[in-house]
Amino acid sequence: MASSAGLEEMSFLQWFANLVGAPEPALRLLISILIGYPLVLIHRYTLYCKSPSLQHLYFIVCGVSIALFNYGQNIVHSAICVTVEWLLLLVMGGTIKSVIFSFLFNMTYLLVGYYMTGTDTYDIKWSMPHCVLTLRLIALTYDVYDGTKDPEKLSGDQQKTALSFTPTLVEIAAHTYFPASFMVGPQFSMRRYLDFVKGSLVGCELPPCLVPGLLRGGLGLLYLVIYQVGIGYIPDEFINSAEYFELPLWQRHLVVGVWAKITLYKYISCWLISEGVCIMSGLSYSGKDANGNCLWNGCANVKIGLYEGATTFGHMIASFNTNTNAWVAQYVYKRLRFLNNRYISQAAALIFLAVWHGFHTGYYACFFMEFVVMNFEKDLAHYISQYPRLLSLLNAGPLKYIKYVVLKMYVVIFMGYCLGPFVLLKLHKWWQFYYSLYFSGHIFFAGWPLYGSAVKALIKAIGGERVRVEKGKTD
Known part of the structure; x- marks a missing residue:
C-alpha cells in the first residue's frame, strides 16, 4: 500500500508540474518553501x-x-x-x-x-x-x-x-x-x-510579525507568477536559437536584457517566500526604527526597491543576493585584509563564489564580468565625482531624466550580457551567446584600461574645476 501511495503521489506531482509548466523537482522545492x-x-x-x-x-x-x-x-x-x-x-x-x-x-x-x-x-x-x-x-x-x-x-x-x-x-x-x-x-x-x-532576540511576547511575513511571501508569489508568464515568452532555449540569431544586433541586446530580468525573478521569488517564513517565525527581527516600529529585515536576501530602481551594477550587487554577499564579505573578503590589496581580495571573493557555485565554466565567465564591470564603474564614478559642476549639470533639469533612462538601459542590457553564462553554463553555449552579441560587454568593460584615458580627458574638458577626492570615498 505504501508503495502504491508513493506512486500515486509521484504521478500527481508530475501531473501538476506539467500543468503549471514546471519541472517536478522545482515544484517540490516550491512546496518545501511554502x-x-x-x-x-x-x-x-x-x-x-x-x-x-x-x-x-x-x-x-x-x-x-x-x-x-x-x-x-x-x-x-x-x-x-x-x-x-x-x-x-x-x-x-x-x-x-x-x-x-x-x-x-x-x-x-x-x-x-x-x-x-x-x-x-x-x-x-x-x-x-x-x-x-x-x-x-x-x-x-x-x-x-x-x-x-x-x-x-x-x-x-x-x-x-x-x-x-x-x-x-x-x-x-x-x-x-x-x-x-x-x-x-x-x-x-x-x-x-x-x-x-x-526568546532573547525579540522577547517572549508573541511578535507582531504575521502580516509583514505574509506580505513578503505574497510579493514572492507575485514575482513567481511574473517569472512563469515571462519565461513562457522568452525561454532559455530562445537565446541560442536560430530565430534569435536572425534578430538585428540591437534587438538581440534588448531581448537578452529582458530575458535576464525575467530569469532573475525566479531567484527573487524563492528568496522572498523564504524570507516571509523567517519573518513570520520572528527570526528576522532586527530592532526598531526611529518611530518604534519593528524591523524585520534581519534575514533579507533582496532589496526590492533598490533592485528595481538600479541604475548601476553597484546597485544591483547591493540589492541582489545580499545575504550571500554579506557572508562572502565577512568570511572571505575581510579576512584577506592582511594582503593589503583590495583587488586581490575582491578577485579572491569572486573566485570563491564561482567555485562555490560549481564546475560549470559559465559561473567563472559571469564572475569575471562582475570583476571588470565593478572596477570600471568604481574608476569612472570616482573620476566624475571630482567634477562638481559636471555632477550638478547631470543631476538637474531634463538631463536628470535622460541620464536615468540611459543608465537604466545600460543596467538592463549589460546585466543580461553578464548573466548569460551563469544560466547557459556550458562553454559552447555561452561562447555562442557572446558571439551573437559580438563580445560587446567584454570590449566595453574589459577594454576600459585602453580607452579610459580618452574618456577622462573628455570629462576634464567639460567638467570645469576639479576637486580631489580620496579613492576610498567613492568605493
Missing part, C-alpha cells in the same frame, strides 16, 4: 519561548522531513557534514586549524557532490541545499574561532556573530535544518538562531 508558513505558525502558538530542546527537535524533524521529501536517502550527505562539523569543534575547538579543516572539508564535499550530480543544466538535487549548508557550517567554525579572541579586537560584524562556546550536536542540526532556510537560505548566524530560540 510549507514553512504553517510550520512556523505551529511553532509560534505551541513552542515559542518554550523549552529550547523541544524547539530544536521540532525544527530538526521539520527540516529532515523536507529533505526526505525532496531527496530521500541523499539526506545522508547533510547528516554527515553536520556530524563532522560537531566532532571537529568538539576536538579542535575554536582554532585556526578547525577553521581551515572545516573550510577544506565542506568545500571539498560540496564540489564532489557537484561532480556526482552535475549535468548540462542547473540541477535541483541534494547538492543545491548543500551549498547553503556549506556556508552555514564554515561560518559556524569561524564564529567559534572569533569567540576565542578579545571582543575589542573583533569587527562589528564579528562581535554580532562570535560564539564563546561550542554548540551541541542538536543545536547545530536544528540550525542546519531550520525549515525556513534549509532549501534556499537565507543564511543567518548560529547566535541569531540561539537568541531566537531562547
Whole structure:
C-alpha cells in the first residue's frame, strides 16, 4: 500500500508540474518553501519561548522531513557534514586549524557532490541545499574561532556573530535544518538562531510579525507568477536559437536584457517566500526604527526597491543576493585584509563564489564580468565625482531624466550580457551567446584600461574645476 501511495503521489506531482509548466523537482522545492508558513505558525502558538530542546527537535524533524521529501536517502550527505562539523569543534575547538579543516572539508564535499550530480543544466538535487549548508557550517567554525579572541579586537560584524562556546550536536542540526532556510537560505548566524530560540532576540511576547511575513511571501508569489508568464515568452532555449540569431544586433541586446530580468525573478521569488517564513517565525527581527516600529529585515536576501530602481551594477550587487554577499564579505573578503590589496581580495571573493557555485565554466565567465564591470564603474564614478559642476549639470533639469533612462538601459542590457553564462553554463553555449552579441560587454568593460584615458580627458574638458577626492570615498 505504501508503495502504491508513493506512486500515486509521484504521478500527481508530475501531473501538476506539467500543468503549471514546471519541472517536478522545482515544484517540490516550491512546496518545501511554502510549507514553512504553517510550520512556523505551529511553532509560534505551541513552542515559542518554550523549552529550547523541544524547539530544536521540532525544527530538526521539520527540516529532515523536507529533505526526505525532496531527496530521500541523499539526506545522508547533510547528516554527515553536520556530524563532522560537531566532532571537529568538539576536538579542535575554536582554532585556526578547525577553521581551515572545516573550510577544506565542506568545500571539498560540496564540489564532489557537484561532480556526482552535475549535468548540462542547473540541477535541483541534494547538492543545491548543500551549498547553503556549506556556508552555514564554515561560518559556524569561524564564529567559534572569533569567540576565542578579545571582543575589542573583533569587527562589528564579528562581535554580532562570535560564539564563546561550542554548540551541541542538536543545536547545530536544528540550525542546519531550520525549515525556513534549509532549501534556499537565507543564511543567518548560529547566535541569531540561539537568541531566537531562547526568546532573547525579540522577547517572549508573541511578535507582531504575521502580516509583514505574509506580505513578503505574497510579493514572492507575485514575482513567481511574473517569472512563469515571462519565461513562457522568452525561454532559455530562445537565446541560442536560430530565430534569435536572425534578430538585428540591437534587438538581440534588448531581448537578452529582458530575458535576464525575467530569469532573475525566479531567484527573487524563492528568496522572498523564504524570507516571509523567517519573518513570520520572528527570526528576522532586527530592532526598531526611529518611530518604534519593528524591523524585520534581519534575514533579507533582496532589496526590492533598490533592485528595481538600479541604475548601476553597484546597485544591483547591493540589492541582489545580499545575504550571500554579506557572508562572502565577512568570511572571505575581510579576512584577506592582511594582503593589503583590495583587488586581490575582491578577485579572491569572486573566485570563491564561482567555485562555490560549481564546475560549470559559465559561473567563472559571469564572475569575471562582475570583476571588470565593478572596477570600471568604481574608476569612472570616482573620476566624475571630482567634477562638481559636471555632477550638478547631470543631476538637474531634463538631463536628470535622460541620464536615468540611459543608465537604466545600460543596467538592463549589460546585466543580461553578464548573466548569460551563469544560466547557459556550458562553454559552447555561452561562447555562442557572446558571439551573437559580438563580445560587446567584454570590449566595453574589459577594454576600459585602453580607452579610459580618452574618456577622462573628455570629462576634464567639460567638467570645469576639479576637486580631489580620496579613492576610498567613492568605493
